[in-house]
Amino acid sequence: MxxxxxxxxxxxxxxxxxxxxxxxxxxxxxxxxxxxxxxxxxxTQRQISGMAGRIVVEDKSENNSYPPLNTVIEEKSVGQILQIPGVDLSRSSTLLFQTLVPAPGPGMPPSVLAVGVEPGKENVYLGNYEVRGDTSLAGINNAILGLKAAEYYGVQIGDSISLRDYKLTVTGIVEDADWLIDGSILIPLKTSQEIFTRPSLISAVLVTAAKADEAKSISEQISAIHPKLRVSSSEELAQNAEKxxxxxxxxxxxxxxxxxxxxxxxxxxxxxxxxxxxxxxxxxxxxxxxxxxxxxxxxxxxxxxxxxxxxxxxxxxxxxxxxxxxxxxxxxxxxxxxxxxxxxxxxxxxxxxxxxxxxxxxxxxxxxxx
Amino acid sequence: MISVNKVWKTYGSGETAVHALRGIDLNVMKGDFVALLGPSGCGKSSLLHLLGAMDVPSKGDITFNDQSLGNLNQRQLAEHRLMRIGFIFQTFNLIPSLTAMENVALPMKFAGVGTKEANHKAHQLLEQVQLSNRSTHLPSELSGGQRQRVAIARALGNNPDLILADEPTGNLDSENGEMIMELLLNLNREGRTIVMVTHNPEWTDKISRVVRMRDGKLIESQQRELQIK
Structure with missing residues (x-):
């Protein structure tokens, strides 16, 4: 046969x-x-686990996804959020996202995106991923790049990159992170607002409760103060990502x-x-x-x-x-x-x-x- | 050995019905060499198909070693063809992708004989038809006469009771036709039973029994004593 x-x-x-x-x-x-x-x-699973314990505050018109790329909110309007008792200030920050290279496919994060973050709070966004070089954005022209973003621009630590004619120095590169961080260029919030002409505007507030069991109450308080904003727990974000x-x-x-x-x-x-x-x-x-x-x-x-x-x-x-x-x-x-x-x-x-x-x-x- | 009793074969029905065979009676004994002779369309091939269990009669019965073929199912008929019948076709019908030896070994492998044993026996059969030196050749690399000799060797693979040859020399020149006829006569002399359809009356001089057919009927059956060379 x-x-x-x-x-x-x-x-x-x-x-x-x-x-x-x-x-x-x-x-x-x-x-x-x-x-x-x-x-x-x-x-996606990696990104979801990286978001564990976080609360994301963004504009309600944003499609309950992270990162919010299409909307902005007034920076001053969310000032009160970080004053709520129980919020771990060292692990909470306002962020500004800007797509630089669009996503390669549906449901994927942009290939390269700029992320404005408050200096000294880089880890709010980076989580526990290791950074080679300088981990802080002390200088206004400093940038920390994800591996893929560094590959995209062909730069190493100490090199310069230009974002809309604004020259930045690469001070750190994030090693082996999830796909969102891999494509990120982390820069000081004020610098990002200036480069992308978004004065006093942010995309989201990333909040971490000092005690995990207080997260729900903090979420409720934020919703009460800012009814026009969407407050999503990491569980809700995870559910959304799963969908x-x-x-x-x-x-x-x-x-x-x-x-x-x-x-x-x-x-x-x-x-x-x-x-x-x-x-x-x-x-x-x-x-x-x-x-x-x-x-x-x-x-x-x-x-x-x-x-x-x-x-x-x-x-x-x-x-x-x-x-x-x-x-x-x-x-x-x-x-x-x-x-x-x-x-x-x-x-x-x-x-x-x-x-x-x-x-x-x-x-x-x-x-x-x- | 094989007995055909009042067999009819009708194709189609009603007014368009064609009676290929009309009440045929025929007995073939062990060791017979029967030549079926007659013009085209007289029913020779239809009778051969029935003898070879490739078709079933519309009426009547065929018994093979006292067993009625009408009682066998499709699987049993296939097994009957495999073990008891050896077919030789006018157009040789060798499998083009297999070598001469593989073609000869094929029915034995279908019968469950191991590859080594089947190949050994195939080699012996090719020797018998004087083609052992062509055993690794594909059919396309053989002449018509050589292909027909391979087909004869294949027909002998499972040592069948009956060999059915449908115009085995029909596609060959006279020299090769002679050689094939000699081969069949030798097989008959060794005791094999053969039924052969032929158009050529020349061959019938050497055959012990000639059955003439016309319009689906047997019109003459001659039994002759031939001097064995």
């Missing part, structure tokens, strides 16, 4: 190679989408399903064509004694072989592409097994119709002379 399948694929080598190429492309798309989804999932994640997962699942369906259709078309051309051959097999089950087995073996070769070829290609896209040259045996299982599934599903058609071939076909 397997010998016949293998020999037949070898005999029709050009068609086999083209089919394998089609499967490779579809499986490759599946692997890439899975990887991107995995990255998305991981980074976003869910819709993103659906999007990627749709692309993945489409890739699989394409692979199945490609193999099915090739197999159906092959059966149409080989009716006489299949008839001969039946005439010399092959049972229907044997014929089904031969067709399934052929389909499975071609799909598995496509899947196996996709593994090193996905390894290289993954490395080039995410800079991670890691072998993931789980992913590889999943890819092979998906390829096998493609082979089996794609063979159902052709196998059914093949077993119906009448052995008398082989006796009808050409």
């Amino acid at each position: 397997w010998q016949l399948a293998y020999k037949n694929l070898k005999f029709r080598i050009t068609r086999s190679l083209l089919t394998i190429l089609g499967i490779l492309a579809a499986i490759q798309l599946y692997v890439m989408m899975s990887n991107i989804m995995g990255y998305f999932d991981h980074e 976003l994640l869910k819709s993103t997962r659906t999007f990627f699942t749709m692309i993945n399903s489409t890739a699989i369906v394409i692979a199945i259709v490609v193999v099915t078309i090739v197999m159906v064509m092959a059966i149409f051309e080989r009716r006489k051959e299949i008839g001969t097999l039946k005439a010399i004694g092959a049972t229907k089950r044997k014929i089904i087995g031969i067709i399934m073996a052929e389909s499975l072989t071609i799909s598995l070769i496509g899947g196996i070829t996709a593994l090193p290609v996905s390894f290289i592409l993954n490395g080039l896209m995410f800079g991670e040259w890691v072998l993931n045996p789980g992913k590889w097994i999943e890819t092979l299982v998906v390829s096998a599934l493609v082979g089996i599903l794609a063979s159902l119709w052709p196998a059914w058609a093949a077993q119906r071939v009448n052995p008398l076909e082989s006796l009808r002379y050409e």
Whole structure:
């Protein structure tokens, strides 16, 4: 059975190679989408955990997301917030966000964004991520860059960058942070207000309660003082991020399903064509004694072989592409097994119709002379 | 060994019905070499299909070693074809992707014979048809006569009770046709039962039994004593 399948694929080598190429492309798309989804999932979870215990105050028209990029509020109007008893001032700050390079996809943070933060309170935004170089924004022209933002501008510590003709010196670079911080350029709040011509305006207030159990009461007090502002706890932000994640997962699942369906259709078309051309051959097999089950087995073996070769070829290609896209040259045996299982599934599903058609071939076909 | 009792084969129904066979009676004994002779459309091939269990009669019954083929299901019929019948086709019908030896070994593998044993026996059969030096060649690399010899070797794979040959020399020149006929006659001399459809009356001189057909009926059956060379 397997010998016949293998020999037949070898005999029709050009068609086999083209089919394998089609499967490779579809499986490759599946692997890439899975990887991107995995990255998305991981980074969102990381960002959510980085926000734990925080309260975000932003304009109500903002779509309950973090960071708020589309609205601003008066700096003086929120002054009272930081005066509320129980607020940990050292871990609370006003922030101004400005997109510099838009997000690469829906539900993702901007590729590069400027973040104005009160000097001395950098950790309110950065959390516990490690900073190489100077961790504070003591000078008005200082900037701390996330790894990807530094890569984007091609700068190292001590280099200068220009934001709207305003020259800043890179004093620190954040090591291995979540995707939001990776793309951030942290600058003093006043500097950011000046660069982006937003005098006395901020995007949000990030508040941390001195005691975790007081967070709810602080939220309620802020809401009472500023009914026009949205007050979101980290749990609410997490829920929102999860919702976003869910819709993103659906999007990627749709692309993945489409890739699989394409692979199945490609193999099915090739197999159906092959059966149409080989009716006489299949008839001969039946005439010399092959049972229907044997014929089904031969067709399934052929389909499975071609799909598995496509899947196996996709593994090193996905390894290289993954490395080039995410800079991670890691072998993931789980992913590889999943890819092979998906390829096998493609082979089996794609063979159902052709196998059914093949077993119906009448052995008398082989006796009808050409 | 095989008995055909009042067999009819009708294609279509009503006014458009075509009777390919009209009440055929035929007995083939073990060791017979039967030539089915007749003009095109006389029902030779239809009868051969029925003898080979590839088709079922519209009326009547065919028994093979006292077992009625009408009682067998599709799987049993396939097994019957595999183990008891050896087919030789006019157009050879070798699997183009398999070598000569793989083609010969194929029915044995279908019958569950291990690869090593099947290949060994295939090699022996190719030797018998004087093609052992072509065992690794694809059908496309063989001449018509060589392909038909491979097909004969394939038909012998599972040591069948009956060999059915449908115009085995029809696609060959006279020299190769002669060679194939000699091969079939030798197989018959070894005791194999053969039923062969042919157009060519020349071959029938060497065959022990000639059955003539016309319009779906047997019109003549000659049994001759031939001197064994």
